[in-house]
Amino acid sequence: MSKGLSVDDGVRTLLLLMPRLVGRAKRTPPPEPLRSLELAPRHLSLLAYLVFDGPLTVNELAARLEVAPTTVSLMVSELSRKDVVERREDEADRRRTIVSVAPAHREAVHAWLARGAQAWRTVLEPLTAEQRRLVVDTLRAYEREVSGEG
Numbered sequence: 001m002s003k004g005l006s007v008d009d010g011v012r013t014l015l016l017l018m019p020r021l022v023g024r025a026k027r028t029p030p031p032e033p034l035r036s037l038e039l040a041p042r043h044l045s046l047l048a049y050l051v052f053d054g055p056l057t058v059n060e061l062a063a064r065l066e067v068a069p070t071t072v073s074l075m076v077s078e079l080s081r082k083d084v085v086e087r088r089e090d091e092a093d094r095r096r097t098i099v100s101v102a103p104a105h106r107e108a109v110h111a112w113l114a115r116g117a118q119a120w121r122t123v124l125e126p127l128t129a130e131q132r133r134l135v136v137d138t139l140r141a142y143e144r145e146v147s148g149e150g
Contacts, residue, residue, distance in 0.1 A: 023109060025041070025116070026041065027111075028115065028116070030108070030112050031108045031111045031112055033105065033107075033108040034084070034105065034106075034108045034109070037082045037084060037116060039079075040086070042075065043075065043078075043079060043084075044078070044112065044113070045065060046061060046065060046072070046075055046076075047085075047109050047112070047113070048074055048082070048113055049065070050085065050099065050101045050109075050111055051101060051109060053097045054100070055100035056097055056098070056099055056100075057090065057096045057097060057099070058072050058073055058076060058096075058097050058099060059072075059096070061099060072120060073100050076085050076099050078096075083102050083104065083105070084101070084102055084103045084109070085099050085100065085101055085102055086101075086103075087097070088100075090138060092131050104127055116118075124134075140144060
């Protein structure tokens with residue numbers, strides 16, 4: 001059985017761990033087919049939603065990314081110019097735009113996400129559903145606090 005941590009020990013450990021995690025994430029280069037496209041971490045988040053959730057509207061992406069639809073529109077335009085994503089009109093409502101990963105880049109985008117996804121799967125699988133919820137909720141709460149939204 002593992003020994004618990006005091007709040008101070010937990011804070012100290014996480015203050016040392018978080019910069020290493022962020023540094024590793026930033027140093028994870030995109031696969032070769034995507035390198036010349038100068039994609040940033042914000043693009044990875046948008047692409048991750050498209051990979052895991054399938055094609056989405058700009059408003060759905062904005063809600064998931066917790067940013068304004070105009071911000072997503074700019075990102076989608078940028079990625080569309082680079083042929084990383086495709087935009088098409090929603091057949092049910094032509095005012096809406098559906099965004100998806102372009103077939104030519106789908107494999108490379110999956111490869112970019114695979115290592116992180118596998119690492120999370122490995123550490124989350126042994127946990128109970130409640131423990132997984134606690135990990136995710138704690139990380140979200142931390143993000144809110146450091147962003148001043150807490």
